[in-house]
Amino acid sequence: MAVTQQLARVPAEYLASCRQSADASKDGDPRWDPPLADVLDLDWAPFLLERVCRLGGLDDVHRCALRQALDGDTAIDLAFLNIHPHAIGPFGPAPTALSAAQVARTAELLGQIDFPALLAALPPDEAEAVSLVGNGADRIVGGPKKYVLRHFTALRGFYRAASQRQLLVVLWWD
Structure with missing residues (x-):
């Protein structure tokens, strides 16, 4: 099974409820189960998205926003989501999150990126593009350009919807 990046849009109240469930459970079960409509599987796209943005000359402000959209922030304590046997991301770094305000700013900046450019x-x-992008781009069926465009579009739409609904975004690798 491949390890891929996952994102979930959740209200602050849902996160608080999961924290309470983990505290009340003998084995730390947070009862983490966000609705499938609010989960995004980015596959292995994060590395390729960052590489294309770097190669394409994206400015630092927007590259930083993309990085935050993909890495989250550690300001929100999510240790309760990282407790065995219920850890949501047992194969990667500890889960991170963005607050609703961070999501709004990230969504705004992602919306300004002209990814086709x-x-x-x-x-x-x-073949030249694949060689330049690297990071396994040669193994992507259909080529890396379509793959990264599809994933960037999904990421931008995901954050836009989270911002409109004033939700937090939780990120992990699973």
Whole structure:
């Protein structure tokens, strides 16, 4: 089974309820089960998204926003989601999250990124682009450009919806 990046949009109250469940449970079970409609599987795209943005010349402010969208922040204590045997991300780093305010700012900045223009900065020859992107891009069926565009579009839409609903975003690798 491959380890992939997962994101979930949740209200602060849901996170508080999970924390209370973990505290009340003998084995630390937070009863973490966000609705599937509010979960995004980014697969292995984060590395490729960051690489395309770097190669495409994306400015530091927007690259930082992308990094935050993919890495989260450690300001919100999510230790209760990382307790065996109920850890939501047992194969990667500890789960992180973004507050509703951070989500709103991240969504705004992601909305300003012209991702097709970043892709256009890559060599038109697919083999050259694959070589430049690296990070396993040569194993992507259909080519890395379509793959990263699809995942960036999903990421931007995910954050836009979270921002509109004033939700937090929790991130983990599973």
